[in-house]
Amino acid sequence: MNFAAPWFLLGTAFAALIGLLLILGGFGVARAIKRFGDEDRVKALTTADPAKRRAWKGVLLVLATALAFVAAARPQYGKGTRLVPATNVDVVVVLDYSKSMYARDVEPSRIFRAKIEVARLIKDLEGARFGAVAFAGEPMGFPLTADGAAIAQFFRQLDPNDMPIGGTAIARALDQANDLLKRDPKSAEHKRIILLVTDGEDLEGYPLSVAQAIGAQGTTIHVVQIGGRTPEPIPEIGPDGRIVGWRTDRQGKPLTTELSLSGEQQLASIAQATPGGQIIRAEKGTTGIETIAAELRRQMKSELSERVETVYADVYFYPLGLAILLLIAEVFLKDAPRRRF
Incomplete structure (x- = not known):
């Protein structure tokens, strides 16, 4: 009773x-x-x-x-x-393609390792649907699909040198990811996750406001922060993918990439503005994507899996x-x- x-x-x-x-x-x-x-x-x-x-x-x-x-x-x-079917999961991976992702504090480079680990995440999360957003100054997207290989190929064929506009437009990238979810009629009934992988701070838009609007719709944003406050030099990469030098400013001084305190706080606030959002700060030599992948696998096997209820x-x-x-x-x-x- x-x-x-x-x-x-x-x-x-x-x-x-x-x-x-x-x-x-x-x-x-x-x-x-x-x-x-x-x-x-x-x-x-x-x-x-x-x-x-x-x-x-x-x-x-x-x-x-x-x-x-x-x-x-x-x-x-x-x-x-009664048998409660498993909750379907839609994941939009938002990957930073700014030129600072060429930094070598993660071997062989931040962008190369990120693409490999995103491909592994897609392969490991069987049954999930994926969308993709690649961004620098402007985002470009790939709609939700059950074909994970197509998403991995989309990321694999791009490099930071291919992006038409430089920068780190996180707010526009999150907007694009949310649009991909809203345009798919099935997504409203699914668990919706946006995985933001970036090493920079958005100095142009208002990513926190965008994240709050996305969180109000029940979508979760996980943030993987690559890099920290330690300056890292940025290599100049040629068309063949090899280093041809190091990026410099107009005075000839080496350009470095590091995340300010306000940048770290911005990325943490983006995750915290959504239900269940997490911020993962990459350790030296890693990207942190595998940590989020492990958490998503755990959820799909427990909280979101098929179950029997009275x-x-x-x-x-x-x-x-x-x-x-x-x-x-x-x-x-x-x-x-x-x-x-």
């Missing part, structure tokens, strides 16, 4: 209070008769003693009140079981019907038997 609204069971204490008041009232009537005069003489003046009938009426009223509160608590019993049937009408019958009986039970003339 189960109760859908168990707090209503506290109302049975109100029924007990009614019973206590009726008992005290009965004692009060007995004392009043004694004060009025001799008890035997008073009884001789009455046609019937209503004490027993009033006691029964009180019992019926108390039971009816208690049963009414039991009915309000919505008693249920296990009628059977189906409960409401039976509140039984105590409610009995309470109504008891109230009807209380109404028709008179204080004294009908007199015959």
Whole structure:
């Protein structure tokens, strides 16, 4: 037996209070008769003693009140079981293709390792659908599909040198990812996740506002932060993928990439603005994507997996019907038997 609204069971204490008041009232009537005069003489003046009938009426009223509160608590019993199908998962991977992703603090480079680990994530999450957004100054997307190999190929064929506009437009990239999810009619019924992999800070848009709007729709954003506050030089990569030098500014000084304190706070706020969002900061020599991949695999095997649950049937009408019958009986039970003339 189960109760859908168990707090209503506290109302049975109100029924007990009614019973206590009726008992005290009965004692009060007995004392009043004694004060009025001799008890035997008073009884001789009455046609019937209503004490027993009033006691029964009180019992019926108390039971009816208690049963009414039991009915309000919505008693249920296990009628059977049903199979709850696994929750489908839609993941949009948003990968940073700014030129700072050529940095070599992750071997052989940040972007090369990120693409390998994204491909591994796609392969490991069987049954999930994937979309893709590659971004620098402007995003470009690939719609949701069950063909994970196509998503891996989309990322694999791109390099930071292929991006038409430089920069780190995180806000526009998140908008693009959200559009991919909203344009797919099936996605509304699925668990929606955006995986942002970046080493930079958005200095142009307002990614936190975008993340808050996405979180309000129930979509989770996990952020993988590659790189930290330690400056890393940025290599110049030729068309053949080999290093041809090191990037410099107009004064000829080496360009380095590092994430400021405000940048780290921005990325953490993006994840925290969505339900269940996590920020993973890559350790030296790793990207951190494998940490998120392990968490998503765990969710798909436990929280989002197929399960059996008990189906409960409401039976509140039984105590409610009995309470109504008891109230009807209380109404028709008179204080004294009908007199015959």
